[in-house]
Amino acid sequence: MTRASATAPDAFTAADVAPRARRALIALCVTVTTSYGVLFYAFPVLAPAISADTGWPLAHLTAAFSAAQVVAGLGGAVVGRWLERSGPRTVMTCGAVAAVPAVAGIAWAPALWVFFAAWLAAGAAMAGLFYPPAFAALTRWYGQRRTGALTVLTLAAGLASTVFAPLAAALEQALGWRGAYLALAGLFAVVVIPLHALALVAPWRRVAAASRARTQANAVGPVIASRAFLALTGALTLGAFGVYAVVVNLVPLLDARGFDPSTAAWALGIGGIGQVLGRLVYVPLEHRAGPLGRAVLVLAACAATTALLAVVSSPAALVMAVALTAGVARGILTLLEATAVSDRWGIERYATLNGVLHTPLMLAVALAPWAGAAMAGPLGGYPAVFAVLAALGAVAAVLAVFTRPERSG
Numbered sequence: 001m002t003r004a005s006a007t008a009p010d011a012f013t014a015a016d017v018a019p020r021a022r023r024a025l026i027a028l029c030v031t032v033t034t035s036y037g038v039l040f041y042a043f044p045v046l047a048p049a050i051s052a053d054t055g056w057p058l059a060h061l062t063a064a065f066s067a068a069q070v071v072a073g074l075g076g077a078v079v080g081r082w083l084e085r086s087g088p089r090t091v092m093t094c095g096a097v098a099a100v101p102a103v104a105g106i107a108w109a110p111a112l113w114v115f116f117a118a119w120l121a122a123g124a125a126m127a128g129l130f131y132p133p134a135f136a137a138l139t140r141w142y143g144q145r146r147t148g149a150l151t152v153l154t155l156a157a158g159l160a161s162t163v164f165a166p167l168a169a170a171l172e173q174a175l176g177w178r179g180a181y182l183a184l185a186g187l188f189a190v191v192v193i194p195l196h197a198l199a200l201v202a203p204w205r206r207v208a209a210a211s212r213a214r215t216q217a218n219a220v221g222p223v224i225a226s227r228a229f230l231a232l233t234g235a236l237t238l239g240a241f242g243v244y245a246v247v248v249n250l251v252p253l254l255d256a257r258g259f260d261p262s263t264a265a266w267a268l269g270i271g272g273i274g275q276v277l278g279r280l281v282y283v284p285l286e287h288r289a290g291p292l293g294r295a296v297l298v299l300a301a302c303a304a305t306t307a308l309l310a311v312v313s314s315p316a317a318l319v320m321a322v323a324l325t326a327g328v329a330r331g332i333l334t335l336l337e338a339t340a341v342s343d344r345w346g347i348e349r350y351a352t353l354n355g356v357l358h359t360p361l362m363l364a365v366a367l368a369p370w371a372g373a374a375m376a377g378p379l380g381g382y383p384a385v386f387a388v389l390a391a392l393g394a395v396a397a398v399l400a401v402f403t404r405p406e407r408s409g
Contacts, residue, residue: 020202021141024088025149027199028134029156031096031192035129036157037164038103038184039068039122045168049177056112064112064119066366071123072130073362079127080136080355087204088137093196095128100189107181129192131157132358135338136351141202143347147286150338151279158276158331220349223405224356228344231402232295233357236337238396239299241364241371242389243330246306247271249372250323253382257313267323274327281328282335291343295400298336301329303393310386337361344405 043065051058083091102125105118127133131154138149171180223229250271254264285294305326312322341354375385 021138021149024141024200024202025138025152027195028138028153031092031195032129032131032134032153032157033160033163034188034192035096035099035126036160037167038188039099039126039129041161041164042168042180042184045165046172046177046180049172053177054112056115060112061115062369064116066369067116068119068123068126069366070363071120072126073359073366075124075127076132076359076362077352077355079133080351080353083133083136083351083355084349087200088133089196089200089204091128092133092137092200093193095125095133096188096192096196099125099129100185100193103181103185103188107178107185131334131338132354133351136354137200139338139342139347139350139354140204146342146347147283147335147339150335151283154279154331154334154338155276158272158279161272220352223345223349223353226405228403228405229353229357231399232340232344233360235295235299235396235399235403236340236357237360237364238392238399239302239333240337240361241368242306242393242396243302243326243333244365244368245371245389246309246326246386247330248369249376249382249385250309252372252376253309253386254319256382259316259319263316267320270320271323271327271330274324274329275331275334277324278328278331278333279335282332285332286339291340292400292404295336295340295403296397298329298332299393299397299400302326302333303390303397305329306386306393307390310383310390313383340403344403 047058047061047065050056050061079091079095099122102118102121105121106115109115109118134153135150138153139146142149168180168184171183175183247268250268251261251264254267255261259267285297289297305322308322309319309326312318337358341357342350345353371389372382372385375388376382379385379388
């Protein structure tokens with residue numbers, strides 16, 4: 001299937017998309033930002049207080065949090081198929097409803113095993129709340145205009161840490177960590193649930209029941225088994241693992257090189273600014289490069305900036321510039337992940353295919369926090385870790401060369 005034939009049969013006309021899809025986009029900007037803020041970015045802020053209050057080891061708390069990411073990843077394909085059948089309103093509203101007792105359970109947890117169980121429940125909710133289902137909804141509703149909508153969403157959700165990290169800290173200071181999580185659960189209940197239920201009402205064309213099995217067998221199965229899809233999955237999984245491992249391990253790298261904590265934190269923050277800038281770059285890049293060239297270029301940029309972080313140790317200004325550039329590459333990668341399926345196989349079965357694609361990606365994100373600690377000792381330090389991550393990124397760029405789908409008859 002060529003790119004033109006893949007994207008031509010948009011599900012709805014421009015008249016159908018507006019204004020309900022525009023309202024849905026605004027709602028998703030709020031709800032996805034809130035979902036990442038409550039279910040992801042609040043934890044690193046609150047974890048030290050949780051450990052100090054309960055005596056539970058920080059490593060065990062992090063394991064519970066990472067287990068939630070694994071559950072979210074494993075649930076991606078199931079959620080994708082459900083979303084195609086029932087539409088994003090049902091799926092994402094159910095995800096929001098499930099998240100409220102899960103977050104309240106985290107706050108209430110009297111024992112570590114309850115804390116683990118609550119995070120596993122939160123992971124199941126994440127599968128219906130994070131980027132993949134939102135990407136699927138916007139891709140179907142906006143058709144050929146999807147990149148603009150996806151860019152707006154990722155720009156808004158990119159502020160999740162900016163908003164929710166200080167909010168979580170302020171709530172912890174005022175209410176303690178349990179009160180903070182209860183307040184965040186309440187925020188979820190009054191913001192995310194109603195927005196999903198009331199705003200995600202743009203038309204949704206379901207796959208007819210009589211043809212669903214045939215479509216699944218004749219369209220989805222061969223695509224998933226194809227060389228192009230396997231190469232794309234491998235490339236983006238390696239790319240995601242590398243960039244998230246860089247984010248988590250940048251501060252330890254700079255600490256090992258003698259930078260003070262404030263400078264290291266600034267480098268991490270500047271990378272976040274670069275990530276937002278990278279999302280602004282994606283639309284003009286899409287106009288100048290096809291899907292395959294774009295994938296190779298973006299993954300190669302991620303690998304190159306990681307390699308620079310491995311070798312550039314001074315001066316501080318140069319390190320900051322490299323961190324900014326790495327953030328730009330990371331920001332572009334997010335939109336590459338969002339559009340890779342629709343660019344190659346169209347929008348009709350996007351939710352299912354993207355759910356399958358994102359399963360190993362989210363597992364890679366869950367494992368990335370351990371990458372530095374696991375490899376730093378055997379490799380002799382964080383510079384060597386970043387060199388290995390750069391090599392994995394280079395492999396990802398090579399795999400991207402093989403992601404062009406074969407032409408059908």
